[in-house]
Amino acid sequence: MVILSEVEFDLFNTFENGQCFRWYPLDDAYRGVVRGSFVEISKKNKAIAINTLAGNEYDEVFWHKYLTLEGDYQSICAKLVHKDEHLRKAINQYKGLHLLRQELSETLISFVISANNNVGRIKKIIRNLSEMYGEYLGEGEYAFPTMEALAGASVDKIRSCGAGYRSEYIVKCAGKYLNDNMNSSILNNATYQEAKNILLQYSGVGPKVADCVLLFSGIKTESFPTDVWIKRIMEILYFEESVNPARVSEFAMEYFGKDAGLAQQFLFHYARLNKIGVSPK
DNA sequence: CTCCAGGGATCAG
DNA sequence: CTGATCCATGGA
Numbered sequence: 323m324v325i326l327s328e329v330e331f332d333l334f335n336t337f338e339n340g341q342c343f344r345w346y347p348l349d350d351a352y353r354g355v356v357r358g359s360f361v362e363i364s365k366k367n368k369a370i371a372i373n374t375l376a377g378n379e380y381d382e383v384f385w386h387k388y389l390t391l392e393g394d395y396q397s398i399c400a401k402l403v404h405k406d407e408h409l410r411k412a413i414n415q416y417k418g419l420h421l422l423r424q425e426l427s428e429t430l431i432s433f434v435i436s437a438n439n440n441v442g443r444i445k446k447i448i449r450n451l452s453e454m455y456g457e458y459l460g461e462g463e464y465a466f467p468t469m470e471a472l473a474g475a476s477v478d479k480i481r482s483c484g485a486g487y488r489s490e491y492i493v494k495c496a497g498k499y500l501n502d503n504m505n506s507s508i509l510n511n512a513t514y515q516e517a518k519n520i521l522l523q524y525s526g527v528g529p530k531v532a533d534c535v536l537l538f539s540g541i542k543t544e545s546f547p548t549d550v551w552i553k554r555i556m557e558i559l560y561f562e563e564s565v566n567p568a569r570v571s572e573f574a575m576e577y578f579g580k581d582a583g584l585a586q587q588f589l590f591h592y593a594r595l596n597k598i599g600v601s602p603k
Numbered sequence: 604c605t606c607c608a609g610g611g612a613t614c615a616g
Numbered sequence: 617c618t619g620a621t622c623c624a625t626g627g628a
């Protein structure tokens with residue numbers, strides 16, 4: 323059992339905001355698989371308790387980093403709150419929303435699957451994929467498949483997981499990842515634009531998926547993924563007209579700076595929960 | 604039945 | 617370079 327003290331951390335706002343696909347609620351806690359570790363995470367008063375149920379055991383340092391609990395979270399939020407009225411509302415309403423530093427290979431494959439898809443189906447496909455190609459950890463849970471397993475998989479078998487036309491992208495992507503000896507330090511040591519250009523060479527990866535990978539694996543905090551939800555809410559809040567996704571990201575990175583990624587996640591969560599821009603039936 | 608989902612690849616111009 | 621079209625799948 324690992325105990326972490328943190329005043330501002332919310333399980334729902336962190337795990338239900340579309341950045342991750344392997345966490346699910348159980349009673350007052352959340353359960354999920356992270357790097358071969360099946361854990362249950364819960365709040366005890368103001369502390370975070372992490373109980374390993376199967377697989378690898380990790381220490382405080384590991385979970386502190388995964389959950390982005392470093393001390394500047396409060397000051398970053400405080401800075402963003404003063405940015406403008408819209409962000410103030412989103413941040414105050416969804417306090418304790420943290421970005422996660424997820425494994426690069428898992429984030430890459432997960433967001434290749436996310437293209438033109440919905441969160442419920444993405445989760446189902448990833449669960450199927452893990453059961454078929456991931457290591458069994460115990461308690462009915464499987465690790466996310468290694469790139470070796472996916473690169474050697476048959477496209478038809480991956481299609482049977484429900485991945486549809488993305489099945490081919492997954493195998494190609496994993497193959498190139500291995501061939502390139504890709505890892506997070508390569509992207510960490512590159513500039514934002516260099517890192518993005520590297521990811522854009524992978525099949526199934528376009529501007530939006532590349533930004534998601536850079537942000538949700540904790541590599542580039544300034545990354546501002548523009549999907550249909552973010553596009554809608556940004557057009558309403560900041561543009562008041564229809565705008566190209568590339569322009570949205572460009573504007574946001576200039577406007578929010580190094581913390582654009584966290585701002586984006588608050589706005590995404592806000593837009594989705596309030597169905598901003600979705601015409602009522 | 605149609606429309607939509609954390610878009611990308613491909614092709615036309 | 618920008619813009620249109622097609623792409624599996626399942627739920628609403």
